Amino acid sequence: MTSPAPVSARRDLTDAPLLVAARGGTPRHTPVWFMRQAGRSLPEYRKVREGTPMLQACLTPELVCEITAQPVRRHGVDAAILFSDIVLPLYAAGIGLDIVAGTGPVVAEPVRDAAAVAALPELHVEQVAPVAEAVRLLLAELGETPLIGFAGAPFTLASYLVEGGPSRNHERTKALMHSDPATWHALLEKLADTTLTFLRTQLAAGVDAVQLFDSWAGALSVRDYREFVLPHSERIFQGVAEAAPDVPKIHFGVGTGELLGDMQSAGADVVGVDWRVPLDEAARRLRAANPGSDPVVQGNLDPAVLFAGEDAVRREVSRILAEGTAAAGHLFNLGHGVLPTTDPDVLTAVVRQVHAESARS
Numbered sequence: 001m002t003s004p005a006p007v008s009a010r011r012d013l014t015d016a017p018l019l020v021a022a023r024g025g026t027p028r029h030t031p032v033w034f035m036r037q038a039g040r041s042l043p044e045y046r047k048v049r050e051g052t053p054m055l056q057a058c059l060t061p062e063l064v065c066e067i068t069a070q071p072v073r074r075h076g077v078d079a080a081i082l083f084s085d086i087v088l089p090l091y092a093a094g095i096g097l098d099i100v101a102g103t104g105p106v107v108a109e110p111v112r113d114a115a116a117v118a119a120l121p122e123l124h125v126e127q128v129a130p131v132a133e134a135v136r137l138l139l140a141e142l143g144e145t146p147l148i149g150f151a152g153a154p155f156t157l158a159s160y161l162v163e164g165g166p167s168r169n170h171e172r173t174k175a176l177m178h179s180d181p182a183t184w185h186a187l188l189e190k191l192a193d194t195t196l197t198f199l200r201t202q203l204a205a206g207v208d209a210v211q212l213f214d215s216w217a218g219a220l221s222v223r224d225y226r227e228f229v230l231p232h233s234e235r236i237f238q239g240v241a242e243a244a245p246d247v248p249k250i251h252f253g254v255g256t257g258e259l260l261g262d263m264q265s266a267g268a269d270v271v272g273v274d275w276r277v278p279l280d281e282a283a284r285r286l287r288a289a290n291p292g293s294d295p296v297v298q299g300n301l302d303p304a305v306l307f308a309g310e311d312a313v314r315r316e317v318s319r320i321l322a323e324g325t326a327a328a329g330h331l332f333n334l335g336h337g338v339l340p341t342t343d344p345d346v347l348t349a350v351v352r353q354v355h356a357e358s359a360r361s
Contacts (some may be wrong), residue, residue, distance in 0.1 A: 010083035010247075016146050018079045022248035022331040024296055030321060030330055031078035033148070035252075036337030037071040038083045041344055044070050054099045055091050058084045064134035069141050074279050075348045076355075079146045079209070080138065081204065084131065086152030086213055087160060089198040093123040094273070095161075100240060103165060108163035112176060114183045120162050123194045128201050129246040146209060148250070149202035153214035154191035154232045161187070164273035166221075170219045179230050188232040190327060198237045203244045210240060211250040214263070218255025218274075225259050230266055237267025250298060254336055257282075261289020271295060275302035275335030282328035296329035303334045306346045313346060317353050332358075 011018055017027035039045055047068055057063050067083040087105045091097055096108030111117060125132075138147050160166070162173045177184045198296050199210055214233065217225060238248055251263045252272030264271050265284050273282040279297050286295035305316050317332075326331030333353045338347065 007317040007342040010208060013144060013146055013208055014109075016078070016144065017210070018146050018331060019208060019248060021238060022296060024294055024328040026360065027361055029355045030324065030332050032267070032354040033077040033079040033081065034071070034075075034334050034338050034347060035081070037075065037077060037347070040340040041336065041338050041342040041343075041347070042070055042074065044074075046096065047259055050239070051332055054085060055088060055204045058088050059092070059128075059130040061130050061134040061137055064131070065137040065141055068134070068138055068147075071273055071347075072142060072145050074344060075351045077145075077351055079148050080142055081148040081211070082131070082135065082150060082207065084136070084150065086215070088149075088158065089128060089151065089158060089194050090121050092127040093194060094121045094127075100165075100297045105160050106165045107161055110172075111158075111161040111187065112172065114186065115192065117183055117187045119351050120187075120190050122190075122275040123197045125197060125201050129200075132205040135202055135207055137323045139206050148209045148211055149199065149207035150213060151198045151202075151236075153212050153217070153229075153236070153251075153253075154188040154195060155217050155220070156213060156218070157191045157195070158184075158187055158217075159216050161191075164223040164303050165220065167216075170216065173352075174219075174224075175225065179246070181228070184228060185232075188229070192232045192235050195236050199236070199240055200243050203240070203247060205249070209248040212236060212253060212268075213253065214253040214256075217253040217259060217263075218257075220259070222258055222262065233263075241267065250331075252298065257285075260285050264290055264293065264295060269296060270298050270329070270331060272333070273335065274296050275300050279320060279323040279330065282326040286327075294328035294329070297324060297327040298331040298333050300333065302333040303336055303339050303342070304343050306330055306339070306350075310349070310358060313350065314350050317350055318357060321354065 004361050018031035020027035021031050064083045068080050099107050159173045248269045250270040251268035254274050257277040282297050
């Protein structure tokens with residue numbers, strides 16, 4: 001069972017471009033924000049977080065507030081995304097894990113059988129109270145800029161727990177999925193509860209939109225996704241909709257070109273698209289998979305293009321803006337997160353170009 005978290009009143013940001021676009025409306029310009037915009041590419045981030053471990057930083061409200069607001073101040077993006085990590089709710093619940101520099105999340109005792117699944121602790125709202133406090137601080141800090149909350153989806157969280165850390169092939173995860181479906185579904189049910197508690201806590205504190213990251217779902221076939229993953233993601237989106245009916249829901253994964261229709265049908269209002277599929281083609285696939293839908297897409301500049309020089313970046317931004325018009329709405333973003341060595345000035349230039357080229361009178 002998930003812990004209850006009543007939804008409070010949130011700011012009235014009816015005309016904010018990100019929220020207008022996410023609902024399929026016509027904003028005054030195409031909104032732009034970047035995954036991992038708050039983080040390693042910013043010197044001010046490195047300075048303020050120096051000496052503080054990642055997960056500790058995510059549970060320090062004043063630090064979360066400062067880091068989350070930094071890219072809004074520097075780049076003028078149309079949304080802030082809460083500074084956090086997808087494994088934070090697992091850590092907060094008491095699961096032994098840490099984020100190791102150069103590796104990523106590492107789990108002390110991997111979860112690979114029914115007994116380990118049964119022993120997983122439940123997340124309670126009070127364990128992520130610092131996150132709620134950070135959201136409340138941010139609402140005062142951000143003014144008219146929307147705040148996006150987020151969480152990791154059950155499949156991606158399960159992959160870290162089963163593998164014990166990042167994995168290229170997800171072999172242990174897929175082996176458990178196929179060899180012991182009952183244990184697999186029990187694991188994802190628990191993780192869906194954890195994710196819902198985390199998202200409801202953010203919603204209750206006042207976030208304006210949420211993004212569910214299923215970062216590694218692209219490793220799955222369509223058949224496996226539908227059987228082993230989709231029902232649990234659907235339950236999360238349903239729970240979010242019940243808690244906050246008007247809050248836009250974004251769904252994103254890497255390498256998920258074959259899964260876009262299913263990711264939308266899980267309950268997403270906006271489907272994130274990585275750089276491998278053009279946005280006009282993504283819109284076509286979404287309409288084909290869900291006839292009668294009017295899809296909203298997010299993406300999808302290749303993060304590596306930011307290193308290619310001003311002319312190349314401008315060409316690619318213009319192309320993506322044009323392709324995005326094929327959808328009912330477009331949130332400009334990268335096709336994955338900002339790379340650590342990205343020049344922040346290039347990101348600022350992208351924001352200015354998107355705003356200028358898409359401005360509507």
